[in-house]
Amino acid sequence: MTKAELIAKIVNDGGITKSQAEKGVDGFVSAVSEALVAGDKITLVGFGTFSVGERAQREGRNPRTGEKLTIPASKLVKFKAGKTLSEKVK
Numbered sequence: 416m417t418k419a420e421l422i423a424k425i426v427n428d429g430g431i432t433k434s435q436a437e438k439g440v441d442g443f444v445s446a447v448s449e450a451l452v453a454g455d456k457i458t459l460v461g462f463g464t465f466s467v468g469e470r471a472q473r474e475g476r477n478p479r480t481g482e483k484l485t486i487p488a489s490k491l492v493k494f495k496a497g498k499t500l501s502e503k504v505k
Contacts, residue, residue, distance in 0.1 A: 451492060461499035468493045 425436040450457050457465040472488040
């Protein structure tokens with residue numbers, strides 16, 4: 416589902432205008448992004464939890480040359496589905 420399809424679904428299900436739905440989706444994405452950048456965790460009961468995880472520095476290899484290289488530590492976004500969402504998907 417694309418962002419446009421999500422907005423159309425919200426318009427149909429929510430009985431609101433397209434511009435209101437678009438503002439809502441943009442606001443949600445912005446709020447989640449800002450919270451994750453700040454290191455916070457977002458929990459939507461029944462849906463899931465967004466959090467930031469850390470990946471440690473590790474050694475890797477260049478597949479073309481076989482040369483060893485160091486892959487720096489990094490952060491990644493994690494999502495863990497809630498119980499209600501998990502049950503619906505099964």
